[in-house]
Amino acid sequence: MLCGVLTGQSDLRYRSDDAYSIQPASLRCQIGGEWPTTEQHPKKLLDQVRDAIRLKHYSIRTEEAYVNWIKRYIFFHGVRHPAEMGAAEVEAFLTHLR
Numbered sequence: 001m002l003c004g005v006l007t008g009q010s011d012l013r014y015r016s017d018d019a020y021s022i023q024p025a026s027l028r029c030q031i032g033g034e035w036p037t038t039e040q041h042p043k044k045l046l047d048q049v050r051d052a053i054r055l056k057h058y059s060i061r062t063e064e065a066y067v068n069w070i071k072r073y074i075f076f077h078g079v080r081h082p083a084e085m086g087a088a089e090v091e092a093f094l095t096h097l098r
Helices: 025-030 045-055 060-076 087-097
Strands: 010-014 020-024
Touching (some): 045 060, 060 087
Antiparallel strands (some): 010 020
16 A cells, blocks of 8 residues: 555554554554554553463463453553552552452
């Protein structure tokens, strides 16, 4: 695809976590008309988790369970990235589950 044709457009992309994301066409134009690779944009946290679980050949149900628990943890703390949180947030989440 040519960048000139795609300028100002967006593409709706399906992700594996049953969500949709809109990718501006300008992203493709910046790197020669293709979607960004992992060198340009690191993978999102849940995609990294999925990759690690699949590397260990865990079942798809185990993967879904792990990802859902991580999502619950993130949403419990107001959609903060886990890298920003520490032991106090883990304790608060676990106490909430009791």
